Amino acid sequence: MxxxxxxxxxxxxxxxxxxxxxxxxxxxxxxxxxxxxxxxxxxxxxxxMRPQNRMKKLQHRLQSLEAKLQDAVKSGIMCRSDTNFTAQIARNMGGIRYRTFELYEKTLLTSGGILQEIKAFWEGHSRDINECIEDVEALERDLEINHAKVLKDHYSSWRYWPN
Structure with a gap:
């Protein structure tokens, strides 16, 4: 072989x-x-996690919250709500709007390029936006709970409706 x-x-x-x-x-x-x-x-x-993308989500959530708040005002839910709750909602909405404009301004200042966005990300800008999104979601949840509570009180006389 x-x-x-x-x-x-x-x-x-x-x-x-x-x-x-x-x-x-x-x-x-x-x-x-x-x-x-x-x-x-x-x-x-x-x-x-880019600040611009997070900011778009924050603006979308804030618009959704404002629409729900307007619906609650138009339907009379806010009139039947506790005055302390109504004052708290107005105060929180003002604070969230201010923070949103502040964060939006910072986002526009860092939108010059990808390196500036990475720097803003590492400095915690995206984290700040996420915290604001969580605040919007919490306020939205409070508004929904109040809505359900007011409607439950409104229909409480139907509790024992005969079948």
Missing amino acids: FSTLREYHQAIASAIWMVILSIIPQDLVRLGAIFLGGVIFVCNIMDA
Whole structure:
């Protein structure tokens, strides 16, 4: 089969290289896929946490809250609510609006480029926007609870309605 020892060693070396080359590409493909997936994952998280994107979500949530508040006023829910609650809602809405405009101004100042946005992110601007979003959501929840409470009180006389 092999006429010399040299040919035998060459055949073994060739077989070893074939095995190595058949293993490496699969591992490289797996490693490349893991790396690419990780890069895509990190990029999506960074995009979601960009101050501009968070600010858009805050503005959308604030508009939703204001629409619900207007509906509560138009339907008379706020008139039937506790005066302390109404004053608290007005005070909280004023504070949230002020913070929103403040955060919006800071967002516009950092919208010069991706490096400025990354700097603003690391300085906690996105965190501040997230806290404001949480405050809007809490106020919206309080408004919904009050709405349900007022309607429950309004229909309390129907509690024992015969079937």
